[in-house]
Amino acid sequence: xKPTLKSRISSSLFALPxxxxxxxxxxxxxxxxxxxxxxxxxxxxxxxxxxxxxxxxAIFTPNxxxxxxxxxxxxxxxxxxxxxxxxxxxxxxxxxxxxNALPSKLRGLFRTFYFIxxxxxxxxxxxxxxxxxxxxxxxxxxxxQKLGGQSIPWLTGTPWAxxxxxxxxxxxxxxxxxxxxxxxxxxxxxxxxxxxxIDGASSWSKFIYITLPTIRPVMLFVMIxxxxxxFNIYAQPFLLTRGGPGDTxxxxxxxxxxxxxxxxxxxxxxxMAIIMxxxxxxISLVQYRLTYGRKEGN
Amino acid sequence: MRKKGSMxxxxxxxxxxxxxxxxxxxxxxxxxxxxxxxxxxxSSNSENTKxxxxxxxxxxxxxxxxxxxxxxxxxxxxxxQDQYSMEFVIQPNGEYYKMLDVxxxxxxxxxxxxxxxxxxxxxxxxxxxxxxxxxxxANAGISKADxxxxxxxxxxxxxxxxxxxxxxxxxxxxxxxxLFEKAGITxxxxxxxxxxxxxxxxxxxxxxxxxxxxxTLWPQQFIFPTLVWQNGGELWDGDNVAYNSPEAVEMxxxxxxxxDKGVSPSNVQQDGENTLFLQGKNAIQFNGPWMKSQxxxxxxxxxxxxxxxxxxxxxxxxxxxxxxAIPQGVTxxxxxxxxxxxxxxxxxNSLDWAESGQALASKPMLESxxxxxxxxxxxxxxxxxxxxxxxxxxxxxxxxxxxxxxxNALLGNKPAQQAMDDAAAKSQQAIGK
Numbered sequence: 001x002k003p004t005l006k007s008r009i010s011s012s013l014f015a016l017p018x019x020x021x022x023x024x025x026x027x028x029x030x031x032x033x034x035x036x037x038x039x040x041x042x043x044x045x046x047x048x049x050x051x052x053x054x055x056x057x058a059i060f061t062p063n064x065x066x067x068x069x070x071x072x073x074x075x076x077x078x079x080x081x082x083x084x085x086x087x088x089x090x091x092x093x094x095x096x097x098x099x100n101a102l103p104s105k106l107r108g109l110f111r112t113f114y115f116i117x118x119x120x121x122x123x124x125x126x127x128x129x130x131x132x133x134x135x136x137x138x139x140x141x142x143x144x145q146k147l148g149g150q151s152i153p154w155l156t157g158t159p160w161a162x163x164x165x166x167x168x169x170x171x172x173x174x175x176x177x178x179x180x181x182x183x184x185x186x187x188x189x190x191x192x193x194x195x196x197x198i199d200g201a202s203s204w205s206k207f208i209y210i211t212l213p214t215i216r217p218v219m220l221f222v223m224i225x226x227x228x229x230x231f232n233i234y235a236q237p238f239l240l241t242r243g244g245p246g247d248t249x250x251x252x253x254x255x256x257x258x259x260x261x262x263x264x265x266x267x268x269x270x271x272m273a274i275i276m277x278x279x280x281x282x283i284s285l286v287q288y289r290l291t292y293g294r295k296e297g298n
Numbered sequence: 299m300r301k302k303g304s305m306x307x308x309x310x311x312x313x314x315x316x317x318x319x320x321x322x323x324x325x326x327x328x329x330x331x332x333x334x335x336x337x338x339x340x341s342s343n344s345e346n347t348k349x350x351x352x353x354x355x356x357x358x359x360x361x362x363x364x365x366x367x368x369x370x371x372x373x374x375x376x377x378x379q380d381q382y383s384m385e386f387v388i389q390p391n392g393e394y395y396k397m398l399d400v401x402x403x404x405x406x407x408x409x410x411x412x413x414x415x416x417x418x419x420x421x422x423x424x425x426x427x428x429x430x431x432x433x434x435x436a437n438a439g440i441s442k443a444d445x446x447x448x449x450x451x452x453x454x455x456x457x458x459x460x461x462x463x464x465x466x467x468x469x470x471x472x473x474x475x476x477l478f479e480k481a482g483i484t485x486x487x488x489x490x491x492x493x494x495x496x497x498x499x500x501x502x503x504x505x506x507x508x509x510x511x512x513x514t515l516w517p518q519q520f521i522f523p524t525l526v527w528q529n530g531g532e533l534w535d536g537d538n539v540a541y542n543s544p545e546a547v548e549m550x551x552x553x554x555x556x557x558d559k560g561v562s563p564s565n566v567q568q569d570g571e572n573t574l575f576l577q578g579k580n581a582i583q584f585n586g587p588w589m590k591s592q593x594x595x596x597x598x599x600x601x602x603x604x605x606x607x608x609x610x611x612x613x614x615x616x617x618x619x620x621x622x623a624i625p626q627g628v629t630x631x632x633x634x635x636x637x638x639x640x641x642x643x644x645x646x647n648s649l650d651w652a653e654s655g656q657a658l659a660s661k662p663m664l665e666s667x668x669x670x671x672x673x674x675x676x677x678x679x680x681x682x683x684x685x686x687x688x689x690x691x692x693x694x695x696x697x698x699x700x701x702x703x704x705x706n707a708l709l710g711n712k713p714a715q716q717a718m719d720d721a722a723a724k725s726q727q728a729i730g731k
Contacts, residue, residue: 153565
């Protein structure tokens with residue numbers, strides 16, 4: 001049935017609010033950010049001369065200030081992404097499967113428990129975990145000492161600073177992945193599992209051969225969103241370790257924001273942000289290709 | 299199959315774009331939260347003639363426990379006269395300059411009067427963002443002689459005056475009176491020998507009590523310069539960074555020595571020394587006057603004293619100073635007169651601000667009986683040797699590498715000299731631009 005003009009108009013009207021918000025809050029800032037990155041945009045100056053790609057070139061010039069700022073930050077961020085994304089996916093899936101295996105009365109309760117941290121603001125998260133990780137007055141070290149162990153320098157030691165950031169991130173954001181995976185798991189048809197049981201499959205085989213392939217699109221979604229969120233990390237390293245010890249956890253966004261608002265070089269900082277976005281896009285494309293590449297033959 | 303595939307691609311690209319935006323809301327919550335907080339109480343000051351009162355917009359970064367004290371002053375000002383109505387906005391402290399920069403660029407809803415830290419004034423003045431207040435001060439009957447000299451000199455650039463000081467907040471020493479009594483210490487230490495002796499007496503590792511817990515992050519921004527200057531070193535020698543000098547390194551090694559001796563625990567993370575102080579497990583803390591109300595609320599039996607002279611050369615202490623400054627864009631005669639009136643009022647009526655723990659910069663207030671009765675009046679003694687951040691453009695950027703490397707040195711990750719040399723190299727790279 002060919003859509004009538006009336007139905008076309010009404011469906012466009014449904015899409016309009018979102019399109020306006022998208023244009024105002026995503027499209028326009030991205031384009032304006034790109035525009036700023038082509039100018040020498042100092043926050044307090046009245047004039048912003050056009051400088052073409054020189055902000056970008058400065059970032060790739062070895063030994064320049066922008067170069068060390070960008071690549072040291074990028075290295076810290078990449079380390080975080082490598083450590084956190086696999087854990088976010090595996091833990092999310094594991095918790096989802098555990099919650100689904102609970103009796104239905106407890107299921108809702110535990111879903112809520114695991115999701116509540118996601119609703120907290122960054123400041124609250126920081127206050128809680130600073131109290132947990134405090135080397136001398138913190139909860140974790142008190143427990144360790146009572147059990148006869150040694151205090152761990154959670155926020156000031158390497159590799160403990162990374163461990164603490166990962167633990168905090170998992171606690172804070174795993175709820176989101178868990179909910180997505182629960183939904184995906186619920187959509188796997190029950191008959192597949194029954195058929196497999198009849199054929200004598202083990203739980204592990206069921207997981208590998210039924211669950212994983214069926215939730216593959218969702219797995220890809222979670223992988224991409226977790227990677228993006230991990231690349232955008234700011235609150236945890238800034239509030240918990242201040243980029244310490246030294247500058248080992250000084251992630252890229254901390255450097256970009258410092259560059260923009262302390263050094264007041266918004267143009268150069270915008271260039272860094274654009275390059276960071278391009279890196280994230282490339283990685284997402286690679287992830288997509290790796291997951292679906294084999295099917296391209298169709 | 300092809301149709302499903304292309305739909306999936308579209309879906310994933312759309313979702314990626316959305317998530318790229320949305321995930322900012324998750325992990326970047328600090329910026330989001332504070333922006334919505336700060337913007338709540340802004341109003342336009344275009345209706346100047348409402349009820350005949352001229353409206354003025356005043357921005358401050360006092361989002362901590364000291365905010366309500368300034369609000370009292372503004373409220374009493376508004377109640378004391380009929381001509382002007384000052385609207386007081388508190389922006390979150392950590393975001394203040396970001397928001398100020400954006401507001402100054404925007405010109406609508408831009409503040410008429412701002413609080414600015416003394417060491418920011420040269421930078422903003424050099425970009426033409428501030429206006430000279432000599433005329434406004436003369437018209438309102440405010441004179442430079444009414445204020446402590448140090449901040450006035452700093453804020454006078456090319457012969458013109460750019461900031462009226464509200465307070466001077468130097469580093470101060472807080473100490474736990476109960477722990478001092480228990481250790482039999484009757485007078486506060488005033489030099490390195492007395493300090494070293496006192497902290498050893500105060501430390502009781504069995505009970506988990508430490509004489510002085512060394513912070514490895516904030517507030518080293520106040521402590522390190524204080525120690526360096528006391529020891530005869532400099533942060534900036536007029537041309538280049540100088541904080542990797544032997545005098546500076548000696549002070550870092552002294553702090554590291556306290557950790558090695560056990561007077562301070564090792565691996566102190568952000569705010570660790572303050573938590574232990576609040577718990578009564580840390581006898582001495584160097585921090586700023588803004589902490590006073592937190593200690594009052596915790597019910598601690600604490601005292602305030604000037605920082606002892608640990609260095610070997612001279613008394614010195616690092617301080618900041620909140621100043622009133624006027625953005626360049628404020629041209630309305632009426633508003634300017636109102637600002638002058640308000641500032642004149644503040645110079646004799648800022649006792650409320652002193653009660654937040656701050657030490658005032660206005661001489662009439664310093665000499666008043668009410669101020670002298672407050673515990674922090676002892677801090678005012680240090681005003682004769684208080685020093686502010688080096689008067690160099692972009693000092694925050696130049697000095698930024700210090701803190702990460704100092705953190706490395708105090709945690710024992712690097713020898714102090716190497717840490718400061720590495721920091722100096724990074725600072726020079728920042729200047730090189």
